Amino acid sequence: MEYWKDETEPITAFLKLFEEAKKDEELSSGLKKVNQLIWFDYTEDGPNCSFHIDCRGGKIESGAGKPSETPDLIMSLSADDAHRSWSNKLNPVMAITRRKIRVKGSATGLLKLAPKLKKVATIYEGVLRDLGWQDKILK
Amino acid sequence: MHGNTGTIIGVDLSEGRVDKINPPEEWYLCYVGGSGLAAKYFWERGDLEADPLSPEAMLLFMNGPFAGLKLSGASRSSVGGRSPLTGHWGDSSCGGYFAPELRYAGYDGIVITGRADKPSLILIEDERASIEDASDFWGLGIGETNRGLKERYGKNHRTLVIGPAGENLVKYAAILNEGHHAFGRAGFGAVMGSKNLKGIVVRATRKEMAIAHPERFAELRGDLNLRIKDALASSVMRENGTAANLEGGAFSGDVPIRNFTSNFWEEMGEALAGSTLTEKYLTRRWQCAYCTVRCKRVVEVPDGPFAIPEGPGPEYETIVSFGAMIGSMDLAAACKAGRLCNDFGMDTISAGGTIAWAMEAFERGDLTPENTGGVELRWGDMATVVEIVLPAIALRKGKLGELLSEGSIASARRIGKGSLAYTCHSKGLEAPMHDPRGGGHGLALTYAMSPRGACHVADPMLFIEMGACYYPEIGLEYELEPKTDENKPESAVISIALGAIENSACFCQFADREVTIPDWVELFNTVAGYGWDADEMMRTGRRIFHLKRLINYRFGLTAEDDDLTPRMLEPARDGEPEGIEINFSGMKAKFYELMGMDPEKGIALPETLQQHGMTGESSRVW
Numbered sequence: 231m232e233y234w235k236d237e238t239e240p241i242t243a244f245l246k247l248f249e250e251a252k253k254d255e256e257l258s259s260g261l262k263k264v265n266q267l268i269w270f271d272y273t274e275d276g277p278n279c280s281f282h283i284d285c286r287g288g289k290i291e292s293g294a295g296k297p298s299e300t301p302d303l304i305m306s307l308s309a310d311d312a313h314r315s316w317s318n319k320l321n322p323v324m325a326i327t328r329r330k331i332r333v334k335g336s337a338t339g340l341l342k343l344a345p346k347l348k349k350v351a352t353i354y355e356g357v358l359r360d361l362g363w364q365d366k367i368l369k
Numbered sequence: 370m371h372g373n374t375g376t377i378i379g380v381d382l383s384e385g386r387v388d389k390i391n392p393p394e395e396w397y398l399c400y401v402g403g404s405g406l407a408a409k410y411f412w413e414r415g416d417l418e419a420d421p422l423s424p425e426a427m428l429l430f431m432n433g434p435f436a437g438l439k440l441s442g443a444s445r446s447s448v449g450g451r452s453p454l455t456g457h458w459g460d461s462s463c464g465g466y467f468a469p470e471l472r473y474a475g476y477d478g479i480v481i482t483g484r485a486d487k488p489s490l491i492l493i494e495d496e497r498a499s500i501e502d503a504s505d506f507w508g509l510g511i512g513e514t515n516r517g518l519k520e521r522y523g524k525n526h527r528t529l530v531i532g533p534a535g536e537n538l539v540k541y542a543a544i545l546n547e548g549h550h551a552f553g554r555a556g557f558g559a560v561m562g563s564k565n566l567k568g569i570v571v572r573a574t575r576k577e578m579a580i581a582h583p584e585r586f587a588e589l590r591g592d593l594n595l596r597i598k599d600a601l602a603s604s605v606m607r608e609n610g611t612a613a614n615l616e617g618g619a620f621s622g623d624v625p626i627r628n629f630t631s632n633f634w635e636e637m638g639e640a641l642a643g644s645t646l647t648e649k650y651l652t653r654r655w656q657c658a659y660c661t662v663r664c665k666r667v668v669e670v671p672d673g674p675f676a677i678p679e680g681p682g683p684e685y686e687t688i689v690s691f692g693a694m695i696g697s698m699d700l701a702a703a704c705k706a707g708r709l710c711n712d713f714g715m716d717t718i719s720a721g722g723t724i725a726w727a728m729e730a731f732e733r734g735d736l737t738p739e740n741t742g743g744v745e746l747r748w749g750d751m752a753t754v755v756e757i758v759l760p761a762i763a764l765r766k767g768k769l770g771e772l773l774s775e776g777s778i779a780s781a782r783r784i785g786k787g788s789l790a791y792t793c794h795s796k797g798l799e800a801p802m803h804d805p806r807g808g809g810h811g812l813a814l815t816y817a818m819s820p821r822g823a824c825h826v827a828d829p830m831l832f833i834e835m836g837a838c839y840y841p842e843i844g845l846e847y848e849l850e851p852k853t854d855e856n857k858p859e860s861a862v863i864s865i866a867l868g869a870i871e872n873s874a875c876f877c878q879f880a881d882r883e884v885t886i887p888d889w890v891e892l893f894n895t896v897a898g899y900g901w902d903a904d905e906m907m908r909t910g911r912r913i914f915h916l917k918r919l920i921n922y923r924f925g926l927t928a929e930d931d932d933l934t935p936r937m938l939e940p941a942r943d944g945e946p947e948g949i950e951i952n953f954s955g956m957k958a959k960f961y962e963l964m965g966m967d968p969e970k971g972i973a974l975p976e977t978l979q980q981h982g983m984t985g986e987s988s989r990v991w
Contacts, residue, residue, distance in 0.1 A: 321836045323836040324837075324848060328839065341605060341614060342616055345619070
């Protein structure tokens, strides 16, 4: 991995990102509209390198690892590309076309959130600062 | 022959003659089919001096070699000829059910000249083709005509029909298949109207076609159908139609707002999105023949001022043309306007673009109530659009109808006052609903270079800049940033050649995203037996592009016409692309250089034509 020293680092950062994103009214409302159980699968970088968010039924819950229930959507990619993606440095359409991101399930809901990636990136930068990982911020 | 049948129906409506024509086989190999073969036929046998609405004008419907294959995306065909809207070469593509039926009946196309002495239709039933009286259908809308034809001939007969707009020679009149699928662009509905031709009806008994290597094709077909069906883009469009990503486009600045005066309108994205259409008005999903993408919509608006019964629903271009482009985010109104255009038989892009120009002109005071017969045209006033403007255009009713039925460019020329500067087109064809300032600067280049005028489906540049496709086998591996000119001419030369192939093979641009270059070559070789490699296929694509440019040169177009309007090239005023300049002249010069074209004449140099086996064509212009 280019940006992470081990598989726990990205999951720490991404879970904190979602905790912060929940506090933003626009993103929170957008996530609730997705109404899916999503597994972000980075296990190509380690068996424990994944997390999930559950935005079904008007709630937003997140946790490390694969969800216990069958996910509605699985996004599989590397932890480095996930870092680029949350930093808004990875064109998601291009990444899917070039198989850097593999999608299983309906991505319609998530597609509606794609325009919000710029805002997510701003929050993510704050998360990295809070974690003392300024060196990981992509310019 | 394989794929293609080698036989075209020739119809002279003045003489009442129907002939079977076998064009030279070489034409198929060099120009494939669809708009490429139509252009070759027109170049060799058309009357290039003829007014597009005169009896002498040639109207060409042409299949590609894949029509009739049970393959997603392959059931399209092309219409071509001299466009009454632009005055030069035009072509338009349509999905649906006509192309396979024509192929099964044994034909690659229909070439029509002359003018019938009364409203007529062409009836093709297997090997029999005849001209029939259609007087009782004249004046009817497309829906009623389609139903009437099926009652008369049978529900499985496939139809191509014009509506009142075509009969009244509206310059952007469309031709519809089964009342749902449109040859929308460039006004060929008016050409049919000028020939007193209300429709074409076709029926084939046997659903068979000859394939060069059936076993190899069967394997490829199974693989492609599965990949196309399972592709993310397909599943997204199946769920929410071609407007599935309208919200993304609204944020990136790709969606034109109020006649290209703005690139950002946040609330509009969700209001007009495909998902909103699904939630509010979708009753069924629909598809072209054999297609698993199923991007077509069937909708009903149950109540309110824009209520419509269940029927054909709008796709992306229609939603934006009758939404953001004219300052409305009323999705029900867009559904209603689209339905009206379907029934009148009008291109929604040119209709929306023309109305958007008129609204801006009225708001600025360049267009006055005296010009419009007292009708006020205000941004977003969809009641006026639906109740007054669209019927007036289709029926050429009153001053407003007479003016706007000629399209935005002719209307602007007529009223003057500098209003040409805020038309949005290239070569006289109103721009589609993708603003190159936000959608991608390469799109500005390919809009301008497209032989028929501003067009987002002449080639896959829109998808290439979006990141939705790349072709390493032919050197297209760039990771493009849409809002710059970097590597855009280099990408465009590949894109336009591939686009010419797509439109000559008559393959859908949505299904096509899963088709790789090796797949393309294998398709041509297993179906039509062309024996191509990728280089020869791309050389053929460039040849088709060059031929259409030569036709336009004969119509008087030069490099000066490869342009966009000041409105489309001014830096965006807001949104993501705000303030960014498009390096249009730089991209254009590089494109000509890479393509081996003359930068003043706008056509291929003699040595370029020679490299593409076009010495005969060269001698007619150099």
